[in-house]
Amino acid sequence: MTYIFQFCIILIVCFVGEVLNSVIPLPIPASIYGLVIMLLCLSFKIIKLEKIEKTADFLLQIMPLMFIPAAVSLITVWSEVKAILIPIVVIVIVSTIIVMVATGKTAEFIIKRQRKYK
DSSP: OHHHHHHHHHHHHHHHHHHHHHOSSOOOOHHHHHHHHHHHHTTTTTTTHHHGGHHHHHHHHHHHOOOOOOHHHHHHTTTHHTTTTTHHHHHHHHHHHHHHHHHHHHHHHHHHHHHHHH
């Protein structure tokens, strides 16, 4: 029963993100609205972490399964993807490096800021 209640909380936040996406005329996906809402709710203790932690951990554990349909669908369009494989690989490598650097710099900034306040 705990998992169902926690999942309902997550679904409600996702639904609010969908509503905001419908109402606000910006090219931002509803999932981003939902993530920002969840971050704000957790930051301001509107939703306590314990209220969603078990289900969130479960969803993170099964997340790789969610990518299987996308990977399988690549097989059906392999002839078209094969022609642009090298640019795709280059883009994936460069964007991965950029994300890693940005994540590292953000983590450094947050750690320095936390040490500064202590």
